[in-house]
Amino acid sequence: MMLLSPVAITGIGCISAAGHDLAAAMECMYSGMHQPSEPRSFKTTNQKPYPVFEIGDIPTESGCAPILSLARTRDLTLIAAKQAMADASLKLEDLSKYRVGVCIGTNVGSGICHSTSFGEIQQFQKDINNPFVSRFLHSSPTIGIIDAYGLSGPSQTVVNACSAGTDAIGLGASWIRNKLCDIVIAGGADAMYETTYMGFISLMITDQNPCKPFDRDRNGLNLGEGAAVFVMESPEIIKQRQKRPRAAILGYGASADGFHLTAPAPDGAGLKSAIAEALQSSGRQPYEISFINAHGTGTIENDRIESQVLAEIFPKIPFLSTKGYTGHTLGAAGALEAAFSIACLEQKLLPPSGNCIIPDDSLPAKPVTRVTAIDGTLALSQSMAFGGNNAVLILGAWELAN
Amino acid sequence: LSCIIQGIGLLGGFGYGQSSLLAACEQHSERRHQWIEMKTSKGTERVPVLLSDTSSLSGYMSKAAMRRLNHYSRMALLAAFSALDDADVLYSRPRRLGIIVCSGYGATINTSVSIDSKKELSDIFGSPTKFASSVHNATAGIIAMALKETGPNLTVSQYDMSVPQGLMTAQIWIAEKRVDAVLVGGVDGCCYELSKYRHTLMADNDGFGAQPSVVGEGASFLLLVPKQNHTQGYARIQAFDMGLLRSELSEPDLSSQIVILGADGYNDYEQNYRQLVRNASWVANYTSIYGILPVGMIFDVAIAAMALCNKEMYPSILPVSPVSLQNKLAKWQLVETRQSLNTDCIRCLKLGNGGFYAWIDLCQC
Numbered sequence: 001m002m003l004l005s006p007v008a009i010t011g012i013g014c015i016s017a018a019g020h021d022l023a024a025a026m027e028c029m030y031s032g033m034h035q036p037s038e039p040r041s042f043k044t045t046n047q048k049p050y051p052v053f054e055i056g057d058i059p060t061e062s063g064c065a066p067i068l069s070l071a072r073t074r075d076l077t078l079i080a081a082k083q084a085m086a087d088a089s090l091k092l093e094d095l096s097k098y099r100v101g102v103c104i105g106t107n108v109g110s111g112i113c114h115s116t117s118f119g120e121i122q123q124f125q126k127d128i129n130n131p132f133v134s135r136f137l138h139s140s141p142t143i144g145i146i147d148a149y150g151l152s153g154p155s156q157t158v159v160n161a162c163s164a165g166t167d168a169i170g171l172g173a174s175w176i177r178n179k180l181c182d183i184v185i186a187g188g189a190d191a192m193y194e195t196t197y198m199g200f201i202s203l204m205i206t207d208q209n210p211c212k213p214f215d216r217d218r219n220g221l222n223l224g225e226g227a228a229v230f231v232m233e234s235p236e237i238i239k240q241r242q243k244r245p246r247a248a249i250l251g252y253g254a255s256a257d258g259f260h261l262t263a264p265a266p267d268g269a270g271l272k273s274a275i276a277e278a279l280q281s282s283g284r285q286p287y288e289i290s291f292i293n294a295h296g297t298g299t300i301e302n303d304r305i306e307s308q309v310l311a312e313i314f315p316k317i318p319f320l321s322t323k324g325y326t327g328h329t330l331g332a333a334g335a336l337e338a339a340f341s342i343a344c345l346e347q348k349l350l351p352p353s354g355n356c357i358i359p360d361d362s363l364p365a366k367p368v369t370r371v372t373a374i375d376g377t378l379a380l381s382q383s384m385a386f387g388g389n390n391a392v393l394i395l396g397a398w399e400l401a402n
Numbered sequence: 403l404s405c406i407i408q409g410i411g412l413l414g415g416f417g418y419g420q421s422s423l424l425a426a427c428e429q430h431s432e433r434r435h436q437w438i439e440m441k442t443s444k445g446t447e448r449v450p451v452l453l454s455d456t457s458s459l460s461g462y463m464s465k466a467a468m469r470r471l472n473h474y475s476r477m478a479l480l481a482a483f484s485a486l487d488d489a490d491v492l493y494s495r496p497r498r499l500g501i502i503v504c505s506g507y508g509a510t511i512n513t514s515v516s517i518d519s520k521k522e523l524s525d526i527f528g529s530p531t532k533f534a535s536s537v538h539n540a541t542a543g544i545i546a547m548a549l550k551e552t553g554p555n556l557t558v559s560q561y562d563m564s565v566p567q568g569l570m571t572a573q574i575w576i577a578e579k580r581v582d583a584v585l586v587g588g589v590d591g592c593c594y595e596l597s598k599y600r601h602t603l604m605a606d607n608d609g610f611g612a613q614p615s616v617v618g619e620g621a622s623f624l625l626l627v628p629k630q631n632h633t634q635g636y637a638r639i640q641a642f643d644m645g646l647l648r649s650e651l652s653e654p655d656l657s658s659q660i661v662i663l664g665a666d667g668y669n670d671y672e673q674n675y676r677q678l679v680r681n682a683s684w685v686a687n688y689t690s691i692y693g694i695l696p697v698g699m700i701f702d703v704a705i706a707a708m709a710l711c712n713k714e715m716y717p718s719i720l721p722v723s724p725v726s727l728q729n730k731l732a733k734w735q736l737v738e739t740r741q742s743l744n745t746d747c748i749r750c751l752k753l754g755n756g757g758f759y760a761w762i763d764l765c766q767c
Binding site: 001002004107108140142143146150151152153154155156157158159160161167171174175177178180198199200202203204254255256257258259260261262269270273277281385386387388389 | 403501508529530533534536537542543547549550552554555556557558559560561563571574577578580644646647648756
């Protein structure tokens with residue numbers, strides 16, 4: 001693995017159940033308060049519904065009216081993209097001057113899971129004019145950004161399940177380094193769909209109560225929805241625009257467990273390999289990391305294995321899971337957590353790990369359970385996914401990049 | 403960014419392996435369609451499709467290991483194993499191997515299966531096994547598990563552009579020395595819902611597509627290795643580009659090139675091929691061999707690589723009326739018969755829905 005040059009982040013946007021933008025989400029997390037509720041976007045027949053973290057109606061202040069004929073994932077992506085562009089001080093008319101790429105991670109890409117209900121597919125089977133396939137063909141979040149901003153550069157939709165957002169940011173940074181683009185808009189997005197809700201219940205890894213990552217009484221995850229989008233720029237464009245970056249992507253690593261489709265490898269070898277690659281590509285050592293935003297879903301196995309790996313590689317380095325505030329937002333998770341990590345670096349403060357009341361004593365490493373001051377300027381955000389994917393980003397203050 | 407194609411594995415409606423594909427090119431008049439029945443507004447219609455047979459996978463895996471794999475994953479696995487076998491590295495693989503699966507429809511076909519299971523079982527929980535295999539990166543994970551590979555693993559899914567996107571990332575991984583080699587491939591299954599949609603669109607299409615290809619399914623994988631460390635292989639990926647055609651089209655200088663078109667006679671944007679290949683010397687098209695599927699470009703890249711290695715081009719037919727593609731200023735000729743290759747570079751060009759484009763230039767090693 002080569003030592004890679006840092007890539008500047010000039011804009012961040014995000015929306016989740018924790019807040020409709022990054023500042024609101026951080027405020028929610030520092031207050032330590034947020035609870036999921038039963039699904040509202042579809043009906044469930046469960047006597048006791050599994051709680052989820054939904055955003056509710058698209059906020060009017062976002063200025064992004066939902067297109068009802070298209071998938072909600074696309075709407076959420078556009079809200080986050082709009083915030084990121086404003087944060088980067090980029091206007092629509094500016095973009096035509098540059099080669100702009102778009103790389104978005106999501107759970108299903110161009111898949112039929114974009115259907116809002118099972119009934120829609122059944123209707124289509126009876127009537128070809130049902131809008132189901134048309135929706136499917138026009139709902140890609142990547143294409144949504146391309147259309148909204150009139151872009152013409154390279155694009156990619158990453159569908160690496162729960163690590164898709166992390167991977168999309170890592171890959172997007174490579175486009176800048178390899179001079180394929182001047183600017184890259186990258187991130188992750190996923191809305192709440194009945195298909196995934198039912199699927200996760202079928203796997204018996206969802207909690208019927210609010211999820212409690214790394215807690216003694218944890219019993220599974222809660223699904224959530226959201227989107228986070230980053231604007232990354234080449235050194236030449238930064239200089240030309242004289243825009244001060246917020247942060248930098250310093251390293252990225254990815255690996256496969258090659259073990260099981262829905263369970264992490266028991267020895268955490270895949271995650272360790274992705275961490276090693278991310279550190280190597282950034283030229284950093286484990287002791288230099290200020291804190292870690294863990295994947296921390298709240299399932300028994302995920303948290304146990306992640307805790308083992310963190311204790312082994314990053315002893316005594318503080319870590320947290322933010323899924324107790326957002327739920328598991330699948331393709332959006334890695335991007336949201338990267339955004340939260342940068343906000344924590346900026347504020348030099350970690351929120352308490354979401355809903356971890358009594359840390360599990362059997363875990364070798366335990367998360368922070370109160371607002372915690374941090375030293376240093378480096379964060380590591382990691383994702384583990386179905387299919388055995390692991391992805392890790394190392395993020396830092398822009399000063400470190402120079 | 404540049405790398406060498408060292409192994410090719412493929413299967414589709416033409417059969418399994420390179421020899422089947424080349425034989426299908428020679429015998430294109432004897433199309434080997436299968437038929438599926440679809441209920442449409444006109445009643446039940448028989449629709450031609452090009453389906454894949456994955457029985458050869460038993461040469462690489464035990465039947466017990468294959469038992470739980472769906473057809474989509476079997477197609478991908480067979481092409482992946484074959485590419486490694488073809489490069490003679492099946493049992494002594496590169497130290498760190500990346501895996502990239504490109505799919506236009508993603509695991510759509512599996513999602514449909516998962517949904518059927520809910521309906522059939524009247525069970526609110528559905529089937530965990532089927533749900534797990536409907537997750538879009540499941541097949542890439544299955545390949546990693548079958549090969550016990552722990553390198554980076556990626557699945558991309560953006561309709562017609564999935565293959566160039568995957569090939570771009572493969573080259574970046576090699577350039578950044580994340581991997582010693584990348585197994586990158588495309589796979590798409592024949593999904594009932596989408597086949598019906600395509601069939602309806604084609605039936606309504608009386609414009610550009612005079613003889614559209616039929617719906618297909620299949621998979622092809624390529625083993626890519628760094629140019630610096632290898633000199634042997636089928637061909638070298640020399641350059642690529644992708645994006646969206648927004649402004650007036652410029653005419654690239656293709657005067658000494660053969661261009662393989664991804665035109666399938668279905669997409670309205672295919673009108674742009676006319677402008678983009680006007681300067682080419684030769685044009686070829688193989689969509690009638692592998693059928694309409696979003697990852698069709700992976701077959702074009704495989705055919706181009708074989709052609710450069712064997713120094714000959716294979717017979718092709720256009721799925722569109724030549725009149726609609728050629729105008730009086732056009733200089734190109736269609737590759738209709740097997741002929742020796744008189745250039746060391748072949749361009750694969752794909753125009754996708756919504757105005758997306760991608761081209762990949764392959765050259766002799």
